[in-house]
Amino acid sequence: MLTAIKSATLRGVLGYPVTVEIHISPGIGGFSVVGLPGAACREAQDRVRAALQSCGLSWPRGRITVNLAPSGERKEGAGLDLAIAVGLLVMEKKIRRKAVQDWGFIAELGLDGSLRRVPGTLNLVEAAKCSTVVVAPDAYPEASLVKHCDIRIAHNLAELVAFINGSREFPQPPALPPPTPPPIADLADIKGQRTVRHALEITAAGGHHMLMVGAPGAGKTMLAHRMVGLLPLLDHDTALEATRVHSAAGLPLPKSGIISYPPLRAPHHTMSATSLVGGGSGAVRPGEISAAHGGVLFLDELGEFSSVVLDTLRQPVEEGVVRVSRASGTFVFPARILLLAAMNPCPCGELGSPGSCRCTMADRARYTRRVSGPLLDRFDLRVLVPRPSMQELIDASPGESTEVVRERVLKAREIAGQRGVLCNAELSDFQLEEEAVLTEGAKVKLAEAIQKQRLSARGYRRVRCVALTIQDLTGRRGAIEAKCISQALALRAEPFVDFNADLLAS
Amino acid sequence: MTDFDNSPLSIGPNQGQMSNALNLPTQSKPSNGAHLGHLLALLSLPQMGPSRLTKLLSGTSAQDIWHFFQQGDIKGVGTSVGLPLGERELLSSECQVLAKQAEVSEKQMLKWCRLSRQLQPEEKLSAYMEQQVSVAELSSPSYPKRLYDDIEPPAILFWKGNLNVLENHPTAAIVGTRSCSNYGREVAFELGQSLAASGVAVVSGLALGIDTAAHKGVLSANKAPPVGVVGSGLNMIYPKSNRVLWEEVASKGLLLSETPLDIAPERWRFPARNRVIAALADVVVIVESMEKGGALFTAEEAAQRGKPVFAVPGPIRSPASYGTNRLLAEGCMPLCDVNDVLVALGIPTSNALKVSESQATELSLEKQKLLEAFGWQPAGLDQLVERSGMSLSDVAVYLEELQSSGHIIRRGLWYERGSQK
Numbered sequence: 020m021l022t023a024i025k026s027a028t029l030r031g032v033l034g035y036p037v038t039v040e041i042h043i044s045p046g047i048g049g050f051s052v053v054g055l056p057g058a059a060c061r062e063a064q065d066r067v068r069a070a071l072q073s074c075g076l077s078w079p080r081g082r083i084t085v086n087l088a089p090s091g092e093r094k095e096g097a098g099l100d101l102a103i104a105v106g107l108l109v110m111e112k113k114i115r116r117k118a119v120q121d122w123g124f125i126a127e128l129g130l131d132g133s134l135r136r137v138p139g140t141l142n143l144v145e146a147a148k149c150s151t152v153v154v155a156p157d158a159y160p161e162a163s164l165v166k167h168c169d170i171r172i173a174h175n176l177a178e179l180v181a182f183i184n185g186s187r188e189f190p191q192p193p194a195l196p197p198p199t200p201p202p203i204a205d206l207a208d209i210k211g212q213r214t215v216r217h218a219l220e221i222t223a224a225g226g227h228h229m230l231m232v233g234a235p236g237a238g239k240t241m242l243a244h245r246m247v248g249l250l251p252l253l254d255h256d257t258a259l260e261a262t263r264v265h266s267a268a269g270l271p272l273p274k275s276g277i278i279s280y281p282p283l284r285a286p287h288h289t290m291s292a293t294s295l296v297g298g299g300s301g302a303v304r305p306g307e308i309s310a311a312h313g314g315v316l317f318l319d320e321l322g323e324f325s326s327v328v329l330d331t332l333r334q335p336v337e338e339g340v341v342r343v344s345r346a347s348g349t350f351v352f353p354a355r356i357l358l359l360a361a362m363n364p365c366p367c368g369e370l371g372s373p374g375s376c377r378c379t380m381a382d383r384a385r386y387t388r389r390v391s392g393p394l395l396d397r398f399d400l401r402v403l404v405p406r407p408s409m410q411e412l413i414d415a416s417p418g419e420s421t422e423v424v425r426e427r428v429l430k431a432r433e434i435a436g437q438r439g440v441l442c443n444a445e446l447s448d449f450q451l452e453e454e455a456v457l458t459e460g461a462k463v464k465l466a467e468a469i470q471k472q473r474l475s476a477r478g479y480r481r482v483r484c485v486a487l488t489i490q491d492l493t494g495r496r497g498a499i500e501a502k503c504i505s506q507a508l509a510l511r512a513e514p515f516v517d518f519n520a521d522l523l524a525s
Numbered sequence: 526m527t528d529f530d531n532s533p534l535s536i537g538p539n540q541g542q543m544s545n546a547l548n549l550p551t552q553s554k555p556s557n558g559a560h561l562g563h564l565l566a567l568l569s570l571p572q573m574g575p576s577r578l579t580k581l582l583s584g585t586s587a588q589d590i591w592h593f594f595q596q597g598d599i600k601g602v603g604t605s606v607g608l609p610l611g612e613r614e615l616l617s618s619e620c621q622v623l624a625k626q627a628e629v630s631e632k633q634m635l636k637w638c639r640l641s642r643q644l645q646p647e648e649k650l651s652a653y654m655e656q657q658v659s660v661a662e663l664s665s666p667s668y669p670k671r672l673y674d675d676i677e678p679p680a681i682l683f684w685k686g687n688l689n690v691l692e693n694h695p696t697a698a699i700v701g702t703r704s705c706s707n708y709g710r711e712v713a714f715e716l717g718q719s720l721a722a723s724g725v726a727v728v729s730g731l732a733l734g735i736d737t738a739a740h741k742g743v744l745s746a747n748k749a750p751p752v753g754v755v756g757s758g759l760n761m762i763y764p765k766s767n768r769v770l771w772e773e774v775a776s777k778g779l780l781l782s783e784t785p786l787d788i789a790p791e792r793w794r795f796p797a798r799n800r801v802i803a804a805l806a807d808v809v810v811i812v813e814s815m816e817k818g819g820a821l822f823t824a825e826e827a828a829q830r831g832k833p834v835f836a837v838p839g840p841i842r843s844p845a846s847y848g849t850n851r852l853l854a855e856g857c858m859p860l861c862d863v864n865d866v867l868v869a870l871g872i873p874t875s876n877a878l879k880v881s882e883s884q885a886t887e888l889s890l891e892k893q894k895l896l897e898a899f900g901w902q903p904a905g906l907d908q909l910v911e912r913s914g915m916s917l918s919d920v921a922v923y924l925e926e927l928q929s930s931g932h933i934i935r936r937g938l939w940y941e942r943g944s945q946k
Binding site: 211212213214215217232364371375376380401402403404405408464489501502503505506508509510512513514515516 | 844902903905906911917918919920922924925935938939
């Protein structure tokens with residue numbers, strides 16, 4: 020007496036297919052789950068038993084063995100509940116075996132027999148590779164993203180049995196609403212700050228990482244929260260990747276099922292390295308950096324993060340993926356992000372106006388040490404966000420709106436698209452050499468900058484790349500002009516200088 | 526070099542009559558050495574400041590005091606000093622008198638007595654010899670005259686370098702805030718340079734900011750020697766980042782302190798140090814000071830001693846000039862030119878440099894406009910764009926050019942006006 024039902028379980032953000040095998044041998048009643056079930060999986064017995072009874076269905080007699088194949092992989096979560104229940108119903112001959120051949124079942128069961136969504140349903144439906152998959156109604160939007168797969172929904176077990184046996188029709192899934200933009204404040208709210216707004220525009224257009232340094236209350240956080248509004252919609256692949264991560268991490272998904280607007284993640288500075296890059300004991304979850312895939316990771320109060328946490332950012336920011344290695348294997352999470360960070364110039368925030376800063380040199384050194392040189396080097400734009408003056412605050416004329424700036428950003432991204440990349444920051448060294456041709460004046464400027472020891476080799480490439488974006492934003496094509504280089508250099512300041520260091524005598 | 530002797534081991538002019546001073550490496554008579562050793566040992570006791578030491582020393586020699594201390598705590602039955610009934614530690618009658626004289630509690634005196642048996646005065650002395658630190662007490666002939674005549678002279682003085690500097694040169698103190706503006710830093714540097722070039726020994730506190738800039742100016746002139754007065758022991762460099770300057774001042778001029786070796790800078794020692802600066806200087810210049818800066822204390826001390834005090838005027842919006850401007854409002858003399866100091870010192874001004882030699886360079890209209898956008902505070906890129914009304918790309922280009930012509934200085938995220946006018 021044996022039945023096999025298809026389902027899937029999560030491993031990192033990816034699902035892998037699982038076959039739930041059920042065997043019932045005559046004898047004293049018993050229930051055991053084998054095949055490395057996790058704690059939630061092992062508890063399936065109680066949930067399934069109650070669900071069956073609540074729906075007026077009988078529990079099979081005899082000794083029940085449930086095997087989750089492949090048996091060598093650990094299974095986490097309660098997503099196999101429905102498959103176990105269906106398997107038992109087949110054994111009890113409540114469902115015809117043939118009817119559920121090549122069907123997949125992915126849902127958790129409530130004690131009342133209701134079907135519930137499990138995290139990562141999208142990824143699980145993809146992995147199950149079945150012609151028809153049954154999911155909980157609230158999981159339908161994301162499940163429907165999988166092509167060439169018939170998604171069916173049922174509210175509870177009793178309904179499901181009726182649907183499968185043909186006594187009732189499967190309900191028509193609800194029509195999905197079109198994607199709606201998340202509520203993002205408009206850039207027009209920000210008065211003054213022309214340079215910083217311009218830097219934001221360059222960041223959005225070129226995908227360059229940006230560090231904002233400024234006194235408390237200058238508006239760094241306000242600016243950062245308006246950043247995502249400038250970015251273009253995600254392309255289909257990136258949107259799917261982002262949706263997979265959000266689904267697997269158990270983060271809420273939009274009503275339309277797919278994340279089509281670039282996400283903004285702004286974790287608090289007390290976060291751990293694991294919560295940033297992903298990991299965890301038991302099930303390995305994607306971290307904040309992957310949750311920001313395709314969008315913006317905003318680190319407010321950069322100087323308050325632990326330096327260990329910050330340094331884990333270096334590799335993902337460079338490669339666009341996070342590799343988390345555990346004893347159970349290596350997990351690769353997508354992490355193509357735009358890194359935006361904000362911090363004060365010193366612990367009291369008043370550095371830059373002599374006589375106002377109350378910090379000792381040791382205080383300042385401690386604060387800036389958190390941000391390592393290599394991490395700092397990855398910020399292509401480092402700008403000062405000064406407190407707006409009284410005049411600017413009183414002045415009622417609003418700045419440019421998000422819509423206007425976004426228009427320019429999209430044009431610049433279009434030009435980047437003609438180079439075969441999403442944005443200029445993704446250009447390889449070889450492509451940069453081809454695309455970012457320098458005028459004679461620009462060459463002189465860059466040579467000067469290198470001579471004054473202001474630029475590393477990486478810095479040189481980044482300045483060139485930012486200058487290319489600046490030129491793209493003006494709509495001009497051709498070789499990069501000297502003034503674009505000047506601007507790129509002016510926006511790439513060394514943020515931590517010793518104000519007491521004497522430049523006069525050396 | 527005629528103006529000063531470069532040797533750190535030189536001995537004062539009244540070397541022959543030296544009786545109570547230790548000058549290194551030639552050590553005077555052993556009895557004097559012993560006396561100094563005891564004095565240093567007394568100073569190294571905890572809670573023993575200069576004023577307590579002076580009170581103790583009035584009428585009793587250091588050796589005798591040390592002798593009393595060593596036999597000061599006697600065991601017996603008597604009045605309570607915080608111990609349970611029975612056997613008690615008591616002070617000898619001599620130490621009771623000393624405690625009253627120094628205005629310390631008997632408990633404190635007992636502590637000193639106990640400690641005194643663990644310390645070796647001879648070892649103290651050799652530590653100073655090893656570190657080439659000279660010592661003089663108030664009564665010794667090598668004690669500098671400038672300080673001896675002061676209303677509040679240090680009881681004991683430690684120094685590295687050449688004490689003759691104080692006799693051979695007129696002196697001017699240049700002091701100011703640690704968190705200074707670029708303007709203050711440059712003025713201090715130029716003042717130090719010009720004064721040293723005119724043969725004035727510049728006295729300063731070797732703190733960050735103005736003090737450091739002034740001494741760097743002095744060293745760049747390479748003429749009159751620098752005089753540094755510090756608040757910590759001469760082997761406790763503070764701030765640590767000033768190590769090179771500290772050592773250079775000691776080797777090219779004079780490094781003074783009234784704090785014994787191994788004593789870290791303590792809060793109360795800085796005002797005391799400022800008093801010594803005021804006592805040593807013929808003229809005091811405050812370059813920049815905050816509302817409640819320590820430099821104002823120096824000005825007060827100098828005024829008490831009837832010495833001319835100059836304050837460098839600054840913009841009223843700069844917090845770093847708040848104190849100096851307040852001084853000016855209260856009637857302090859403004860410093861407009863280095864000649865003001867030279868006149869006050871009675872030095873001919875003909876060959877003196879001006880504080881700032883402006884080299885008028887032709888600037889385009891746009892650059893002038895951009896320069897006008899600079900306040901007296903460091904300004905960020907955004908502020909410059911906002912104030913000048915120019916586009917970011919123009920500002921970026923002009924800033925680079927102004928930077929290479931020295932009109933402005935870039936300090937990370939900020940830009941400041943440079944020395945070019």
